[in-house]
Amino acid sequence: MxxxxxxxxxxxxxxxxxxxxxxxxxxxxxxxxxxxxxxDLDRFVANYNDFLAAFRKYYPNTQIAYSYKTNYTPLLGKTVNELGGYAEVVSEMEYLLAIDIGVQPENIIVNGPYKPYRALELYLESGSVVVLDSYQEYKDTIQIAKSNHGKPLRVGLRCNFPLSGYPNSRFGFDINNPKFYDIARELSLNNNIVLEGIHSHFPYRDVNTFYERVERMFEVYDNVSEFCDLKFIDMGSGLGGRTSDELVKLLGIKKVDYQDYADVVAHQFQKRFGAGEQAPQLIMEPGTALVADxxxxxxxxxxxxxxxxxxxxxxxxxxxxxxxxxxxxxxxxxxxxxxxxxxxxxxxxxxxxxxxxxxxxxxxxxxxxxxxxxxxxxxxxxxxxxxxxxxxxxxxxxxxxxxxxxxxxxxxxxxxxxxxxxxxxxxx
Missing domain, CATH: 2.40.37.10 (Lyase, Ornithine Decarboxylase; Chain A, domain 1)
Incomplete structure (x- = not known):
């Protein structure tokens, strides 16, 4: 991207x-x-830069894809675009907003469980990365690829796996179902499609959950890499924002900062892939973490x-x-x-x-x-x-x-x- x-x-x-x-x-x-x-736009910019610096301290090939659904004020998306970040959207409305404020289609990641055929066709043929969430989206993508004779369509796969101590997510493909790897293999063999990456997201803000999240995504990466050269691993978000001491006490939560998440996620990526340019890109999709305060x-x-x-x-x-x-x-x-x-x-x-x-x-x-x-x-x-x-x-x-x-x-x-x-x- x-x-x-x-x-x-x-x-x-x-x-x-x-x-x-x-x-x-x-x-x-x-x-x-x-x-x-x-x-406070100055604070938003500071949050963005601090977040990215915390992760790039360990893993330089880290990128932010700002979550539009958290706060789609156009100035925020425009600012992220000017800072070099991506747009993460989950609807055609948000997609059109990103385009309207000047984001290039190739810098948009499309997530979410609802992608009508016409909208899916727009995303794919425009050159955006579409993270497929279901078997129906996979079939629709195959169909769109048949009539697409331009540049290959860019896709990712959302991975669903159990997270210890939490209920199952309703999103994405169950990686424990062999059909998941069949789909990944079929996508990689299609001349009109490029499987660029894998994605996961959970809303739980506990820093410790990211040890398990990263470990499971590395397993998927290793398995898919046997037949496909993946360009990115998208760890989603579920990251807490900067919070005042008063609010931390009120919520009864542990105060964490960007560096706490980076110490887990980016550090594991560094140990696994090193810091070379050939390492897969780590994508984070913060929303609350950047804009809450x-x-x-x-x-x-x-x-x-x-x-x-x-x-x-x-x-x-x-x-x-x-x-x-x-x-x-x-x-x-x-x-x-x-x-x-x-x-x-x-x-x-x-x-x-x-x-x-x-x-x-x-x-x-x-x-x-x-x-x-x-x-x-x-x-x-x-x-x-x-x-x-x-x-x-x-x-x-x-x-x-x-x-x-x-x-x-x-x-x-x-x-x-x-x-x-x-x-x-x-x-x-």
Whole structure:
């Protein structure tokens, strides 16, 4: 695989930085409304570079394929492309986005269990790597190859194997079924197809699981290499992101960093293949690991009322903007107040959202100063936030990106027409 503006509104202050203040947030509200996302693009770039450096320390032939499904904000995919990375997509929608923002087809990896024939044909004939997930996709690829007389179609195979202590995955080919190697052999013998690599992915973020994952993928590599020259091994993701100490404690997890994963995965690749140019490329597909800590969500306190013995703060935001509505997790928050106005100290306040769901609380049992007009900031919302936000009760809010001293509006606020334009609304 080889490497290859839309109009935006700029909101600028002199010597701007991400040290947000009440005055800065108030200025943003005048331009954006009372709720929005902030993307710290500089942090995203730093995460990308740090991740790649950690893996290349052991294994120089490592490449990142950014997971679009985690956060498909076009600026992120465009940035990855400019940094030399690949796009990892799982639908035609994401594929067309990658093409639209300038990613070359040969730098796109297509995963996922649903690839309609027409879309599969597009991916293959465009020159992208398609990771086959099922026997039907294998048959469709063989059929497409019959009518393809251009350059060979590039494919990979998703490998499914038991992982100790975890339930079986529903994706890919069971490598313990002899049919898996029959399929691999048939692909390698087809003059119109090139089997370029093997792929696996599990969502479990425990670093120790990667010892077993890598070991099993090496077994597959050795077996397939008897009849095929594989160019890459794609280890997928399932990698945790950079997390604050407060959130680590809240989640009850062990804090890990990119180097912890690299010490296992890339180090094993180094020991197995060395660092030569002929070694297979190691592809990692981080999403959460790169983007989780790069986005924040801002909303405003619009009312504080007493219900029985409880203080209820109502905001312009909602948990549906950044988190599963069924989650009971109190994400860490920051409160920004106008220092010129007195605030009441609340021993306990439930900070709620704008929806009509009883469970829509941004933060339960908040203790501290709080008043109407304060801003609430929720961090670590870059992963599966905007992609999961439905137009439920309210359309979604704008996204602004911070980079090199200025804030740019990279997604306008959704509105009535955006939500309802495809519905038949007029009656005869």
């Amino acid at each position: 080889e490497k290859g503006k839309k109009n935006i509104r700029v909101i600028s202050w002199e010597k701007q930085n991400m040290n947000l203040t009440y005055d800065k947030l108030q200025d943003l509200e005048r331009r954006l409304g009372d709720s929005w996302y902030i993307l 790069t986005m924040s969500y801002i909303c405003k306190v619009i009312e504080i009322k007493k219900v029985g013995d409880s203080n209820i703060a109502i905001t312009s935001g909602s948990k549906v903007n950044y988190h599963s509505r069924t989650s009971k997790l109190n994400m860490p928050i920051q409160v920004y107040s106008d220092g010129h106005q007195a605030s009441d100290h609340l021993d306990s306040a439930d900070i709620s959202g704008y929806t009509c769901m009883e469970e829509d609380y941004i933060y339960r049992a908040y203790q501290g100063n709080l008043k109407i007009g304060d801003y609430i900031r929720v961090d670590n919302v870059g992963s599966y936030s905007i992609v999961f936000k439905p137009p439920f009760i309210n359309p979604n809010v704008p996204i602004i990106a911070y980079s090199k001293g200025s804030y740019d509006v990279i997604k306008e606020a959704e509105d009535f027409e955006y939500v309802f334009q495809l519905y038949k609304r007029k009656t005869k």
